[in-house]
Amino acid sequence: MSVQWFPGHMAKTKRLIREQLKLCDAVFELLDARIPSSSRNPMVNEILGKKPRIVVLNKIDLAEPGLTRSWESVFNDRGHVVLKVDSIRGTGVRSVTAAVQKAVPRSGTAVLGRPLRLMVVGIPNVGKSSFINRLVGQKSARTGKRPGLTRGKQWVRVGRNIELMDTPGVLWPKFEDPNVGYRLAVTGAVREEVVDVEEIAHWLLNWLLANAPTALKKRFDLRALPGESGDLLDLIGIKRGLLLHGGRADRSKTAAVFLKEFQDGRLGRFTLDEPHA
Ligand SMILES: Nc1nc2c(ncn2[C@@H]2O[C@H](COP(=O)(O)OP(=O)(O)OP(=O)(O)O)[C@@H](O)[C@H]2O)c(=O)[nH]1
Ligand SMILES: [Mg+2]
Structure with a gap:
């Protein structure tokens, strides 16, 4: 995948993280539970260095539960405190205080003389x-489907003892493994404007053909699956009535609809990264 997706604001965010890190006692490193390895930014990982860190596997509702547990063990083995969270329903959020105490042992307000500061x-x-909104218990940080919603820095207070800083999302300039780019794109980390939606859909169709054929059959009500992702995309378009004049499937519209259904979890719960030490 050749995409120019390292715009100026990403470089700016990197600077922001580096500067604000000095003010923080610890960091919540949010990873997408569907792609715990591909969603880890190597650049940020380097900036964080030895700062106490809590790895948050978010969107567990969309990931395969067994593999989420395996990934949790992988991160535990690497010495990280891990939280498994669904930030929409609030699953796992209650364990946050315990996780913070584990990651930053002498972190009481009495010891510090101020609230504990964490960056997300x-x-x-x-x-x-x-x-953050889940932790605060109200809508204080803007959220939304489009990547790139948070701009600049924002501090919010959680109870009396914790202050959180929201940061804009940051990617890195070049993916060594092209599959990492594809996984980021199918899970919605890359803005649709900068990727070839059809190419991403083909990659995902091929992944599902190889790893979850039953889910495809069930979702699109198909008895048998074609071997080619192109034929499958056409079939889906026809099933969904996304047609061009003349009756052929509109591949670009179909690709967009299919990706959205996947991202919304309509095909099932999937983890695209294999757990590895
Ligand atoms: N299913 C599911 N969706 C989630 C979860 N957490 C967030 N989302 C959705 O993911 C999308 C992005 O959420 P945000 O909180 O805006 O993400 P962000 O990391 O702040 O994004 P940027 O500020 O753009 O970097 C929204 O549509 C959320 O509703 C989760 O645990 N499960
Ligand atoms: Mg945000």
Whole structure:
């Protein structure tokens, strides 16, 4: 995938994280539970260095539960405190205080003489603002389907003892493994304007053909699956009535609809990254 997706504001966010990190006691590193490895920004990982860190696997409602548990063990083995969260329903959010205490042992307000400060970092659209809103218990940070919603820095207070800083999502300039780029695109981390939606849909169709054929059959009410992603895309278009004049499937519209259905979890719960140590 050749895409120019490292605009100026990403470089700016990197600077912002580097500067504000000095004011923070710890960091919530949000990862997408569907792609815990592909959604980890190597650039941010480097900036965070030895700062106490809580790895938050967010969107667990969309990921395969067994693989989420495996990923949790992987991160535990690497020495990270891990939280498994669904920031929409609030699942897992109650364990946050315990996780913070584990990551930053001497963190009481009495010890510090001020509230504990944590920064929330992660790729675009991973759910940073939603996570914060869940913790605060009200809508204080703007959230939305489009990646790139949060701009600049925002501090919010959680109870009396914690202050959180929301940050804009940040990606990195070049994906060594092209599959990482595809996984980021199918999960919605990359803005639709800068990717070829049809190419992304083909990648995902091929992934599902190889890994979850039953889910495809069920969702699109198909008895048998064609071997080619192109034929499958056409079939889906016809099933959904997304047609061009002349009756052929409108591939570009179909690709967009299919990706949205996947991102909304309509095909099921999937984890696209294999757990590895
Ligand atoms: N299903 C599901 N959706 C979630 C979860 N957390 C966030 N979302 C959705 O993901 C989208 C992005 O959420 P945001 O909180 O705006 O993400 P962000 O990381 O702040 O995004 P940027 O500020 O653009 O970098 C929204 O449509 C949320 O409703 C979750 O745990 N599960
Ligand atoms: Mg945000």
